[in-house]
Amino acid sequence: MIFLFFKRKKQSGFTLVEILVVIAVIGILASMALVNTGKNLDRDLRQEAERLTTFLRDVQNRALAVENVSGATGKICGFGVHKNSDNELWVYYIKTDLDNNCSSVSKNYPGGAEDPYKIDTFIFKNGVMADDFSDLFFLSPYGEVYYNDELVNDTNNQASITLKKEGLSVAVSIKESGNISF
Numbered sequence: 001m002i003f004l005f006f007k008r009k010k011q012s013g014f015t016l017v018e019i020l021v022v023i024a025v026i027g028i029l030a031s032m033a034l035v036n037t038g039k040n041l042d043r044d045l046r047q048e049a050e051r052l053t054t055f056l057r058d059v060q061n062r063a064l065a066v067e068n069v070s071g072a073t074g075k076i077c078g079f080g081v082h083k084n085s086d087n088e089l090w091v092y093y094i095k096t097d098l099d100n101n102c103s104s105v106s107k108n109y110p111g112g113a114e115d116p117y118k119i120d121t122f123i124f125k126n127g128v129m130a131d132d133f134s135d136l137f138f139l140s141p142y143g144e145v146y147y148n149d150e151l152v153n154d155t156n157n158q159a160s161i162t163l164k165k166e167g168l169s170v171a172v173s174i175k176e177s178g179n180i181s182f
Contacts, residue, residue, distance in 0.1 A: 044126040045170045048163055049182040052172050055122045056081065056136070056180050059091055063138035069093055069119060077102035080137035080146075081122075082109035086129040091120035094137070107137035107146040124163070131162035136174065143178050152176050 063078045074095040082090045094117070096105050110117050124130065134148030136159055145152040147159035152174065159174040172182040 042168060044128055045163055045165055045168055046182075048124055048126065048128040049170045049172055051125075052122070052161065052163065053180050053182055055089075056172070056174065059120075060138045060143055060178060060180065062091075063140045064143045066140045069095075075100070075102065076140060077105050078107070078137055078139040080107065080109065080135050082118075082135050083130055083133055084121075087124040089122040089130065090118045091122070092117045093119060102139060107139070107149045108135045126165070128163050128165045131164055131169070133159075133161050136161070138178075145174055145176065145178060147174070 059079050059081055066076060067079070069076060072093065072095055074097055077094045077096055079091060079093050082092055084090050090109070092109050092111075094102075094105055094107070094110060096102055135146075137146040137149075138144070139146060145159060152159045153176045160171045162169050162171045170182055172180065174180050
């Protein structure tokens with residue numbers, strides 16, 4: 001019964017196993033942070049392709065809805081996308097007199113840098129650039145797709161915009177049906 005009167009001395013601190021577990025968890029978290037903040041070219045291209053796809057669908061919807069443009073007189077024939085530079089696209093519209101047929105108008109960008117037909121701008125981010133492409137145009141009211149002033153069909157004339165960054169590329173394609181995908 002003598003041993004009951006002795007109190008055990010309480011020890012404080014961490015065991016070696018606890019310290020190793022904490023170091024392992026910190027190492028895993030640090031490696032995940034490095035991977036997520038590092039350069040990821042494929043991710044940048046996918047994000048810009050998604051943004052461009054959404055942008056092109058918006059332009060297409062303007063043509064399908066025969067959207068009015070403030071200050072425009074005449075009949076709006078449709079909306080198009082013009083490459084201004086490697087990282088900038090412009091949205092433009094084409095109009096004609098009220099009694100003219102839109103099928104006979106040119107589907108290419110009609111003016112210069114300060115043209116009143118330019119109504120919107122799309123700028124690529126993260127160093128992504130657009131490869132050379134011709135004007136893309138959606139004719140109102142049915143949204144027919146024209147690429148380089150020619151009607152797009154799935155066999156002969158296909159429309160696509162290729163995005164590039166440091167040797168990688170992804171193409172956003174526009175089908176005859178109006179489907180836009182990458």
